[in-house]
Amino acid sequence: MNQTFIQDFSILALTDHPDLKILLFCTILMIYLLALGGNVVIIMISHLDIRLHIPMYFFLRNLSFLDICYTSTTMPKMLQLLLAEKKLISFAACITQMYIFITLVGTECVLLAVMAYDRFLAVCIPLRYSFIMNHTICSILAGISWLSGLVNSVVHTFFTFRLHFCGSNKINYFYCDIPPILSISCDDTSINERLLLSIGVFIGWTPFMCIMVSYIYIILTIIKMKSIEGRKKAFSTCSSHLTVVILFFGSVLFSYVRPTSSYSMAKDRLISVLYSVICPMLNPLIYTLKNQDVIKALQRQFIHRK
Template sequence: MNQTFIQDFFILALTDSHDLKIIIFCTILIIYLLALGGNVVIILISFLDTSLHMPMYFFLRNLSFLDICYTSTTMPKMLQLLLAERKLISFSGCVVQMYTFIALVGTECVLLAVMSYDRFLAVCNPLRYSTLMNEQNCCILAGISWFAGLVNSVVHTFFTFRLHFCNSNTINYFYCDIPPMLSISCDDTSINERLLLCIGVFIGWTPFLCIIISYVYIIVTIVKMKSTEGRHRAFSTCSSHLTVVILYFGSVLFSYVRPTSSYSMAKDRIISVLYSVVCPMLNPVIYTLKNQDVKKALDKQFIHRQ
C-alpha cells in the first residue's frame, strides 16, 4: 500500500485510560489558552504602548504571532484526537499540518538570530543602531525570516510526501512531522536525511552560531560598562532572549539535525513537546518577568487604567 491509497493516518493514542485522557486534555487545553493569552497580551501591549515602538518589540511581536500560529497548528488537533474514538488525520490534513509546522520552525530559528543581531547592535554599536535598525530594515529582516521558513518547509514537505508509506499508516507522535513520517516509510530515506542535515546547517546551526557569536560580543561589551545600572539593564534584556534561544534550539536541533537511525519516537515526542508546546507558553512569561520595559507597559496599560 503506497501513499496514493492512504486516505488517513492513525495517530497513536497517548493512553487507553479514560481518566488519564481527561487529565491530559485539560492540561493541554490550559497550556494552549495560556500560550494564546500570553502572546496576545505581548502583541497588544507592544502596539498600545508607544514606549515599546522599537525594533526589539517589533521582532517580539513577530515571535508572539509565530507562537500563536505554532500552538494553533498542532494543539487543537491534539485536543480533538485525545477524545476521539478513531484518532485519524487525513492525508491532505497531514500535509498541511506538517508544511505549516515546519515553516514556523524554520522562521523562528532565523527570527531568533535576527533578534540577537538587534541586541548586538543595541549594546555593541548604539550610535549606529537607529540608522541600521530603521523601520524598513526591520521589515526586510522579518520578511527574510518568514521567507526562509516557507522555502525550507516546501522542500521538506515535497520530499517527505513523495515517499511511499507501506510499512504503516500509524504515526507514533502527537502530530505530522518529518521524523515520524520517515520512520513509517518503506522507501530509502537517505535523501531526506541528507536534506535535513544540509538544510539544518543553514536554517538551524548557522542562526544558532550567529546567536552565540553575537552574545560573546554582547557579554564582553556589558562587562566593560562602567554604569552598574546600564550593565544590569543590558543583562536583563539580553538574558530573556538567550533563555528562549537555549530552550528552543536545544530541542529543535536534537529533533531534526541527526540521522533517522537514532530516532526513538517514544523519546522524541517528549522532546517535541518542549519546542511546540512549552516554549510558546513560556516565551511571554520569560520576556515579561525579565523585561522592565514590558512590566512598566503592562502596569500602565492594564493596572493603572483600572
C-alpha cells in the same frame, strides 16, 4: 512492492490511559489558553504603548505571532485525539499540518538570530543602532525570516509526501512531522535524511552559531559597562532572549539536525512536547516577567488608566 494510497493516518494520542485523558486534556487546554493569552497580550501591549515601538518589540511581536500559530497548528488536534475514539488525521490535513509546522520552526530559527543581531547592535554599537535598525531594515529582516521558513518547508514537504507508504499508516507521534512520517515509508528515504541534515545546517546550526557569537560580544561589552544600572538592564533583556534560544534550539536541533540512525520516537516525542507545547507558553512569561519595560507598559495601559 505493495504500494497503497493512504487516505488517513493513524496518529498517537498523548495517552490512552482512561484516568489520565481528562487530566491531560485539561492540562493541555490550560497551556494552550495561557500561550494564546500571553502572546496576544505581548502583541497588544507592544502595539498600544508607543514607548515599545522599537525594533526589539517589533521582532517580539513576530515571535509572539509565531507562537500563536505554533500552538494552533498542533494543540487543538492533540486535544481532539485525547477524546476521540478513532485517532485519525486525513492525508491532506497531515500535509497541511506538517507544512505549517515546519514553516514556523524554520522561521523561528532565523527570527531568533535576527533578534540576537538586534541586541548585538543595541548593546555593542548603541550610537549607530537607530541608523542601522530602521523600519525598512526591520521589515526586510522579518521578511527574510518568514521566507526562509516557507522555502524550508516547501522543500521538506514536497520530498516527504512524494514517498510511498506500503500499508502502514500509523504515525508514532502526536502530530505530523518529518521523522515519524519517514519511518513508515517503504521508499528509500536517504535523500530526505540528507536534506534534513544539510538544510538543518543552514537554518538550524548557522542561526544558532550566529546567536552564540553575538552573545559573546554582548557579554564582553556588558562586563565593560561602568553603569551598574545599565549593566543590569542589558543583562535582564539579553538573558530573556538567551533563555528562549537555549530552550528552542536545544530541542529543535536534537529533533532534526542529527543522524537518523539515532532517532528514538519515544525520546523524540518528549522533546517535541518541549518546543511545540512548553516553549510557546514560556516565551510570553520570560519576556514579560523578566522585562521591566513590558511590566511598566502593562501598568500604564491597564492600571494607571483606571
